[in-house]
Each structure stands twice: as C-alpha cells, then as structure tokens.
Amino acid sequence: MKYSATKQALNNGTLTSYQVCSRLIERIEKLEPKIHAFLSINKTKIIEAARASDARRSAGKALSAFDGIPIGIKDNICIQGEVASCASKILANFVSPYNASVIEKLLAAGFILFPNLNMDEFAMGSSTENSAFAVTKNPFDTSRIPGGSSGGSAAAVAAGMLPVALGSDTGGSIRQPASLCGVWGLKPTYGRVSRYGLIAYASSLDQIGPIANDTQGVADVFSVISGKDDHDSTSKNLPAFQTTEISELSIANLKIGIMKDDGSQWSADVKNRFDEAVEILKAAGAQIIELDFSLFNYSVPIYYIIATAECSSNLSRFDGIRYGLRVNKTGKLEDLYTDSRSEGFGKEVQRRILLGTFSLSSGYYDAYYGKAQKTRVLLKNQYDSFFKQVDFILQPTSPTTAFKVGEKTGDPIQMYKADILTTSVNLAGLPAISIPAGLGTDKLPIGLQVTSPAFSEGRLLSFVNWLATVPQFKVDLPEEIQ
Amino acid sequence: MDKNQLISIANLAKLKLEDSQINSMLIDFNNIVAYVDDIRNMDTSSIHDDDIYLNHQNAVRPDITGKCLQTEEIAAIAPQFENGYVVVPRVIET
Numbered sequence: 001m002k003y004s005a006t007k008q009a010l011n012n013g014t015l016t017s018y019q020v021c022s023r024l025i026e027r028i029e030k031l032e033p034k035i036h037a038f039l040s041i042n043k044t045k046i047i048e049a050a051r052a053s054d055a056r057r058s059a060g061k062a063l064s065a066f067d068g069i070p071i072g073i074k075d076n077i078c079i080q081g082e083v084a085s086c087a088s089k090i091l092a093n094f095v096s097p098y099n100a101s102v103i104e105k106l107l108a109a110g111f112i113l114f115p116n117l118n119m120d121e122f123a124m125g126s127s128t129e130n131s132a133f134a135v136t137k138n139p140f141d142t143s144r145i146p147g148g149s150s151g152g153s154a155a156a157v158a159a160g161m162l163p164v165a166l167g168s169d170t171g172g173s174i175r176q177p178a179s180l181c182g183v184w185g186l187k188p189t190y191g192r193v194s195r196y197g198l199i200a201y202a203s204s205l206d207q208i209g210p211i212a213n214d215t216q217g218v219a220d221v222f223s224v225i226s227g228k229d230d231h232d233s234t235s236k237n238l239p240a241f242q243t244t245e246i247s248e249l250s251i252a253n254l255k256i257g258i259m260k261d262d263g264s265q266w267s268a269d270v271k272n273r274f275d276e277a278v279e280i281l282k283a284a285g286a287q288i289i290e291l292d293f294s295l296f297n298y299s300v301p302i303y304y305i306i307a308t309a310e311c312s313s314n315l316s317r318f319d320g321i322r323y324g325l326r327v328n329k330t331g332k333l334e335d336l337y338t339d340s341r342s343e344g345f346g347k348e349v350q351r352r353i354l355l356g357t358f359s360l361s362s363g364y365y366d367a368y369y370g371k372a373q374k375t376r377v378l379l380k381n382q383y384d385s386f387f388k389q390v391d392f393i394l395q396p397t398s399p400t401t402a403f404k405v406g407e408k409t410g411d412p413i414q415m416y417k418a419d420i421l422t423t424s425v426n427l428a429g430l431p432a433i434s435i436p437a438g439l440g441t442d443k444l445p446i447g448l449q450v451t452s453p454a455f456s457e458g459r460l461l462s463f464v465n466w467l468a469t470v471p472q473f474k475v476d477l478p479e480e481i482q
Numbered sequence: 483m484d485k486n487q488l489i490s491i492a493n494l495a496k497l498k499l500e501d502s503q504i505n506s507m508l509i510d511f512n513n514i515v516a517y518v519d520d521i522r523n524m525d526t527s528s529i530h531d532d533d534i535y536l537n538h539q540n541a542v543r544p545d546i547t548g549k550c551l552q553t554e555e556i557a558a559i560a561p562q563f564e565n566g567y568v569v570v571p572r573v574i575e576t
Contacts, residue, residue, distance in 0.1 A: 097555040233541030301518035312495060319496065321570055326561035333571045342498040350497055351507065354488070355514060357495040367522050373534045374526035412510050413517050 003069075003163035003217030010057070010068045017050040017057075017068030021112055024070055028161045031481070034142050036134040037156035039075055039085065039116040046070075049112045056110065066220060067110030072117045072156050072165030077208065078197040079103050079115050086199050087131035088121045090318050090325045090344025100197020101232065102166065102208050102225040109224050114162055118152030121346045122315065123173055123201045125149050126418040129409055130348045137405070138181060139481045140444050144402040147177030147418075153211045154181040158445075159481055164212040164221055168198055170205045171303050172397075172422025175434035178211050179397035179447025182436045182475035184464075185211040186218045189454045190429035191236035193222075194229030202310035203234075205303075205426040215468050218433070219243050219461050238455065245458025251466060252285030257390035259293045265420060267400040269440030273472075274396050277437060277448055280470055281394070291386050291393070295379045299424035300416055302379065305359050305372035306427070311349075312356030318344065351412065376427050383428040392463055393451040395421050397434040401444035421449060431457050435467055436475040445475050483512050 001009075001020075009015035025043050032038060053068035062068075073079060076086045078096035080103075085091045099107070106113065120130035128136040128151025136151040138144040139159035146155040150167030154177035157165050167174040169187035178185025186209045193208045200206060210221035220243065227240030258278060263271045282288055320326040320340025327339035345353070359368035386393060399420060408415040425432040432451040440446050448467070452460040467473065488508050492499050499507060553566060562569040 094559060097551055097559060230543060298521060298524065301521045304514070305518055305521065316496075320561060322556070322568055323559040323561070328571065331571050333573055336571055337496045338498045341496050345497070347503075350499075351510060351514075353495050353497065354491055354507070354511065358483075358491050358511075358515070361491065361494060368518070371521050371524060371526060372518075374529040375521060375524050377529045377533050378524075378526065413513055416514075416517075 002214045003212050004214050006163045017053040021046050021050040021070055031159050035155050035159055036136050037152040039118050039133055053110055063110035069111055070114055071111045072114045072153055072162040074117045074119050074150050074153050074167050076199040082115045086122045087119045089132045094324055101194035101229045105224050120149035121349050123149040124348050124352050126415055132346050138402045140478055144404055147180035149173040151177045154178050157183045157211050157213050164217040167211050168208050170201050171426050172419045174209045175397050175422050178434040180402040182445030183213055184218045186433045189431040191234050192226050194232040194235050196231035200314040202307035215465050241457055246461045249462045254286045255289055255390040256281055256286050257289050257291045257386055257393040260290050265399045270396045270446055273437050273446045289390050295382055300420055302372045302375050303423035305368050308352045308356035309360050309369050312353045380428045387453045395449045397447035397449040401440050425451055430454055431460055433464055435464055437473045
C-alpha cells in the first residue's frame with residue numbers, strides 16, 4: 001500500500017492504524033525469511049502504539065494528520081528503550097537511554113515506529129553485506145544486494161513491508177539503496193535535519209532522510225523531521241520544511257544540468273534510461289546544459305579520506321568502558337580497549353578506522369587529509385558555479401543496477417566505486433533525491449538522481465513530482481513479492 | 483605501507499590485527515591508498531586553511547543545566563557498574 005493511500009485511509013477512517021500495522025506485520029512475517037530487512041521486530045509494542053493512535057483518533061485527539069502511520073527506523077537512530085546496534089557486534093546489546101531528535105518529532109506527530117532496520121555496520125558499505133547479523137536481499141531478485149548502507153530501509157519499503165522509513169546518507173546511503181530497490185530516497189541539505197541521536201559515522205557528511213514508496217511519503221516525513229535543533233550544533237537556523245513549498249513547476253522554464261561523462265562506468269541499461277530521461281525533459285521544453293565536472297574523479301577519493309578520518313575519530317568512543325561490548329581477558333586497560341574494539345568491529349569498519357588513522361597521522365596529514373579538505377572546497381565551489389547556470393542536475397544514482405550478493409565483497413575499491421555518483425553531493429552538503437526510473441532489461445530498478453542548490457528541497461520535490469508522472473519510470477514489484 | 487607501518491597504525495587505532503588478517507588487510511590498504519593517491523597531485527594553491535573553516539560558526543547555548551542522563555540510566559548501559567561508578571581495570575599498573 002502506498003504511503004499516500006495509507007495516510008488517506010487513516011484520515012478518512014476507512015482503516016485503523018491497528019489494521020494497517022497488523023497487515024504490515026503479517027507481510028513482514030511472510031517476507032522476512034527471504035528479505036531480512038529487519039534485525040528484530042517487536043510486534044506487541046507496535047500493536048500497542050497502533051491501538052493508542054486509534055484511541056486518539058476515536059477521541060478526536062489525533063496528534064496530526066500522520067497519527068498512526070507506520071515508519072521504519074534504521075538501526076543507527078536512537079529510540080529510547082530500543083536496541084540501536086548499528087548492525088555491529090560492539091553495540092549488539094546497547095539499549096538507547098534517549099530518543100534522537102527525529103524520533104521525538106515523529107512520536108509527537110503520532111507515527112508508529114518499526115525499529116531495527118538492517119544496515120551496513122556503522123553505515124559503512126554500499127550493499128548491506130557488512131551487517132554483522134544478516135545480509136538484506138533485494139526484493140526484485142533475492143540473489144542480489146539491496147544497496148547500502150540503508151539497505152534494510154529500502155528493501156522493506158520496496159517489498160511493501162512499510163510505506164516509509166528513515167535512513168541515513170553519508171556518501172549515498174539513502175539514494176543508492178533507494179535506486180537499487182525502485183523507491184524514492186531523499187538526502188536533505190546538510191544541517192536541515194538534526195543529527196542528534198544518529199550514531200555518527202562521518203559528522204560533516206551524515207544526514208538523516210526518508211525513503212518512501214511515493215513522493216508524498218518523502219515530503220511529509222521530511223516536513224516532520226526537518227528544522228532547527230539546539231542539540232545539533234550544525235543544525236541550520238531555518239524553520240521546518242513545509243509541504244506547501246511544493247508547487248507546480250513549468251518544465252519548459254527549467255535548465256537541467258547533466259555532467260560531461262562518457263558513461264563508461266555505467267551499465268548499458270542505466271545509460272539508455274538516462275539518455276531517455278534527457279530526451280523526455282527536452283521534449284517537455286527543458287533546456288539541457290552540459291556541465292564540465294572536472295573534479296568528478298576526485299570525489300570518491302576525497303570522500304574516503306574525509307569520511308574515514310572522521311570515522312576513526314567518531315568510533316574512538318567505542319572502547320568497552322561506558323557502553324557496548326567489553327572484552328576483558330587480561331584485566332589490563334590497554335588490552336580491554338584493543339580486545340573490545342577488535343572483537344566488536346567488523347572487517348570493513350576496522351579497514352576504515354585504519355585508513356582514517358593513517359590519513360590523520362603525523363607525516364601524512366597534510367598530504368591526504370589536508371589535501372582532501374582543500375579539494376572539497378574546490379568541489380563545493382564547482383557546484384556553486386553549476387547552480388548559477390542550471391536549476392537542477394540530473395544523473396543516474398548508481399552506475400549499475402543491483403549486483404549479486406558477494407560480487408564485490410573481495411574488492412573494496414570496486415565496492416567504493418558503487419558510490420561514484422553520490423559522494424560529491426555529501427561533500428558539497430547539497431540536497432539530492434533518487435527517484436525510480438523504471439526497470440532495466442534485467443528486470444531490476446534503475447534510479448535517477450536529481451540534485452539542487454542547498455536548502456531548495458521545495459523546488460527539488462516539485463520537480464520530482466513531475467518526474468513521478470513519467471509513464472516510463474513506473475516500477476512494479478515482481479509478482480512473487482506482490 | 484609495509485607490515486610494520488600497518489601494525490603501528492593499528493596500535494594508534496587501538497585495534498589488534500591477527501597474523502591471519504595482516505596480509506589481506508595490507509593488500510587492501512595499499513590498494514586503497516594507491517586509489518586515493520591522485521589527490522596529492524591536485525593543485526589546491528588557491529585554497530587556504532581559512533577557506534575550509536570560514537563558513538563554520540560556533541554554536542553556543544545559555545550556560546544553564548539541561549537534561550542529562552541519570553545515574554541509573556548510565557548503570558543500565560555500562561558493561562560493569564558498582565556503587566555509582568563504572569568499573570574499569572586498574573589504570574596505574576603496579
């Protein structure tokens with residue numbers, strides 16, 4: 001059931017939240033053995049929350065138009081009294097003592113939380129294969145990955161287990177899985193959504209955002225979770241996004257930027273669909289402008305230097321002392337630190353901590369981290385110049401459709417290159433959305449990424465509403481999942 | 483990067499690499515460093531340190547006590563907790 005239909009049914013009284021949530025739980029129980037989108041599910045708690053919502057509606061005391069709508073939560077977002085494991089052994093038993101700010105806002109609006117969606121450990125990965133507990137599968141082909149790191153969120157929404165879910169995006173972790181699973185995923189402007197209570201990977205890049213099965217789900221949830229928060233020092237002093245900022249755009253007046261790229265790293269299906277999208281926009285009267293993104297090939301290296309440097313610092317808090325896994329074999333403090341971290345963190349997390357420690361270490365700092373920070377400024381400046389020429393930038397979200405489970409796990413660089421079209425957006429702090437653009441010849445979803453200037457999500461979602469009406473971009477679930 | 487450098491970096495990161503992990507981690511690590519190495523040739527002479535931080539602002543709040551975790555909440559998540567304190571191994575070796 002689409003998000004908009006769920007919301008409408010709850011508001012006109014044709015369905016109760018109990019009915020909606022019970023049906024979703026049934027579907028989750030049926031599909032989970034194939035998909036593994038959740039790390040755990042507490043049916044009793046969900047049903048209690050749904051009944052409480054129904055009681056509020058019956059008493060005419062609905063908290064908002066969203067009261068009773070189910071929403072999935074990625075396992076790196078803290079919910080008081082719930083495990084927030086980040087799909088890591090080091091936090092396997094960590095029960096959060098507080099709510100993230102986005103959770104406070106969702107609860108205040110009456111949303112029903114479905115926590116513990118699977119992810120790559122500490123959001124480090126592009127396939128959800130780095131989860132310490134389970135590999136999530138793509139609902140379109142369960143031999144393939146759903147993307148990552150918010151793979152549980154995207155797969156659950158795509159499989160109809162949820163109408164909407166929260167993910168987090170540090171280098172593409174909302175958009176890439178949304179693309180590979182045929183759903184919508186918004187990475188908001190940096191500073192637009194509070195990061196308080198999001199367990200940090202790379203603080204200058206992380207941003208929470210919605211993944212939904214229609215555009216209204218993205219817009220509604222973004223309107224609820226956005227806005228200034230004193231608990232996050234990087235939160236921008238702007239009011240929350242209003243859905244009234246979405247309007248009808250005249251496509252004929254738009255200038256759409258496309259990056260000069262030979263597309264050699266794109267699959268034929270992705271290239272063909274992107275070219276088709278460009279032709280559709282041209283036919284609607286949009287002006288297509290080719291942009292020379294000379295720093296494009298640097299974006300993944302800059303990202304992996306900066307993100308890993310921040311990760312090595314952020315993850316130093318997991319030391320076995322105050323919370324999380326403690327391994328104390330020798331009774332010596334130094335051994336407690338190293339044993340807890342070495343047994344608690346998975347291989348990819350350790351690899352990134354090591355890379356970050358290396359680029360921050362004496363003798364290498366200026367050559368790597370310092371250089372990456374300066375190149376990041378150049379990249380941001382390049383985006384600023386693009387947006388003096390165009391309204392939006394259109395790209396594929398991922399260079400290929402979903403790859404096979406295990407296909408890239410042996411080669412970290414090939415895995416990192418899965419983020420080649422998304423990381424630059426995080427480095428520049430811009431908003432971008434991945435939208436479904438139909439299926440390829442392999443029957444797998446293709447996604448298009450639209451990027452806009454900072455804090456222009458209203459115009460971005462207005463444009464996306466138009467793109468959502470393009471018949472060629474329709475995505476239907478495979479019959480066995482329907 | 484050689485084996486000794488990798489072990490030195492791991493020590494800084496408080497990670498212990500098993501002998502069986504070191505070779506594969508070293509290969510991955512060197513491949514990744516080679517992949518990002520191009521960045522060292524970037525001409526960034528037009529960017530100064532100030533350009534990186536100029537747009538950052540200090541976030542301040544009134545100096546008043548806010549909500550914080552209570553002792554029992556800390557005790558609930560601590561690996562070992564006794565008499566109001568998180569228990570850790572002896573810090574000063576005897």
